[in-house]
Amino acid sequence: MAGTIAFTVNGEACAVAGDPDDALLGTLRDTLGLKSTRLGCGLGQCGACTVLLDDRAVTACDTPLSAVEGKQVTTLEGLGSRDAPHPLQTAFIDEQALQCGWCTSGMLMRAAELLRREPHPDEAAVRQALERNLCRCGVHNRIVRAVLKASA
Structure with a gap:
């Protein structure tokens, strides 16, 4: 209805x-x-x-x-804008953590949740948080580096 x-x-x-x-x-x-x-x-x-x-x-x-x-x-x-990007968005660009871009928004949103809960996660925590998000282009290591950079 x-x-x-x-x-x-x-x-x-x-x-x-x-x-x-x-x-x-x-x-x-x-x-x-x-x-x-x-x-x-x-x-x-x-x-x-x-x-x-x-x-x-x-x-x-x-x-x-x-x-x-x-x-x-x-x-x-709603995470950030061109004029005021979220630190995660900046870090994804800096670390070239994008390939085709299909998974990017989902990765960014899951990483944003992690950083709200745990502002300074270690690599294992980042990998665990992003485990449900698939990237078929294989840039997972760059994505993890970007999340760690944003948390610094």
Whole structure:
């Protein structure tokens, strides 16, 4: 049954009409035009669609719209900007931790959750936090270096 779901996305209040069982990913991309969140596997297994839901990393492809009612959603668009990039964004560029870019927003969001919880993680903690996010281009080591650099 369709209804209106009210939540905050990237600091802005919004209300969207939709089926509460619809995936958050479609609402972010198609209704709100926030294209940084990517569809990878569609099963919550690759991490490409990771966003923050009340500062907790979740996969948007399998998070129902009903789960965000009254909550705060942060996408890559809300993490930083061109004029004021998040330290993670700067570190990813500095470490060339990008290849095709498909996994990047999910990696950044999962890393942001880690750094909020643990501002100075060691390499093992970074690897464990990013374990659910897949990069098919093989830049995992650069991504880990970037997260460690951002935490410094």
